[in-house]
Amino acid sequence: MTTTSTGPSAAVSAARLERVISALTENRFAGRRVGTPGGHAAGLWLAARLREIGASVTTDEFDVHDVRELYRTPQLAWRHGSAVQEFVHRRDFAEHLVSADLPLQREGAVVTTAAEEWRDRWVLAPDLGVSARALADSAAGLLLPRRADAEGWMPKMIAGPPAGKLPVLAVRTDLHEQMSTTGGGTVSASMPLRSVDVTGSNVHGLFRTPGPGGISVLLTAHFDGVGDDPGQRLPAAADNASGVAVVLEAARVLVRLLPASAGLRVTFLDAEEAGARGSAHHAPEVDPGTVVINIDGAAQLGEAAAVEAAGPAHDLLAALDHAGRETGVPLRAGAMASDNRRYAAAGLAAVGIGMGMPGYQTPAETADRVEKDTLVAATRLVVATVRRLAS
Structure with missing residues (x-):
């Protein structure tokens, strides 16, 4: 796909799309986590x-x-016999969101749940079901299995269940099995993980309000990421610099193409990675009857774009289906657990569209992995959908 195709979507610029992603993944924005200087700077940009x-x-x-915030790099080492195995954070192990803060390394023998004595031991457990006993018996902490992604990374998350009173580390499944099978030894581990209260900030752009009988369209994409780890970049290119680039480029094209009666707004949302708090804050304030199109991931189309619609979205879905056929973008129904759900819950016609997130929430989520053709396809799809709604 190129910008030389015929029709109004020929104005879509792949170069502009790529420049936005390149900028948002720069070091100065530090992964764009809500409540950080980098996240605030990205909003201003x-x-x-x-x-x-x-x-x-x-x-x-x-x-x-x-x-949930890591304020130092966690440590994990396993000593068995004469061997010492130093585990690598985010490759071999990762933070578990229910973990208590453990700022300093704690050493203890390694046991399985079959052991009678848990006091001051690190317990290899299959899940959190043993938490109550581990706490009552004053265990050093829990080591739970967790799968890595296809590229060997353990993705980062910053929102989930509340922190407990016991250190909990997620260990790559094969290593967890190795420790259980080998048996014995000692573990020395830290988990400097705290809960922080922060301030998020949504960015709203009003191009024009609708005229009498005109449609009102809101294009949304979250701009926050999970943030860099201490000493390690998590650029958040696919999730969701790609979606932001698509919305920005689609708005640039649409403002020149839509009839005067059509209203157009853009909102770049903060704190999606912290539980979609930005859209939860914004959705109740949106005018009834507004149609919402949310883009979360536009980096690798694959076989089809995932589409989730809710609220009074019949006309929106019909327009999207027509736009998919017009632009040649295949569509399929698929879960889109993103900001679109907050708008639908507020009674608005809302659709979430996703086109892939290679390297999702890991250091491998870099700008060079975002496919230019997918960016262009997503932008053309949004433009064609909105034009169909406004016609």
């Missing part, structure tokens, strides 16, 4: 880009509670 294409820009802040 996007506000400037919206103003450049003619939007009136506002921001609004909101509280975000219990974001």
Whole structure:
């Protein structure tokens, strides 16, 4: 796909799309986690880009509670016999979101759940079902199995169940099995993981309000990521710099193509990775009857784009289906657990569209893995859908 195709979508620029992703994955934004200087700077950068294409820009802040934050690199070493095995964070093990903060290394013998004595031991357990006993018996902590992704990474998360009172580390499944099979030895581990309360900020761009009888369209994409680890980049290119680039480029094209009666707004959402808090804050404020199109991941189309629609979305789905056939983008029904669900819950017609996230929430989620053709395809799909709705 190139920008030389016929029709209005010929104005879509792959170069502009790639420049946005390149910028948002720069070191200065540090993975764009909500409540960090990098996340705040990314919001300001996007506000400037919206103003450049003619939007009136506002921001609004909101509280975000219990974001899980690593403040140092966790450590894990297993000593068995004369061997010492140093595990690598995010390759061999990762934080478990229910873990208590363990700032300093704690050493203890390794046992399985079959052992009678758990006090001051690291317990190899299949799941959290033994937590109550481990706490009552004053275990050193729990070591639970967790699968790595296809590239050998253990993706990062920053929101989930509340922290407990016991250190819990997630160990790569094969290593967990090796430790259980070998038996014995000692573990020395730290897990410097705390919960922080932060402030998020959504970025809103108003291009024009709808005229009498005109449709009102809101394009959304979250701009936050899970943030860099201490000493390790997590650029968040696919999730969701790619979606942000698509929305920005689609708005630039649409503002020149839509009839005067059609309203167009863009919102770049913060704190999606912290439980979709930005959209939860914004959705109740959106005018009834607004149609919402949310893009979360536009990096690797594969066989088809995943589509989830909810709310009074019949006309929106019909327009999207027509746009898919017009642009040649295959569509399939698929779960899109993203900000679109917050808008649908508020009674709005909302659709979430996803086109792949290679390297999802790991250091491998880099800008060079975002496919140019997928970016162009996603932008053309959004443009064609909105034009169909407005016709």
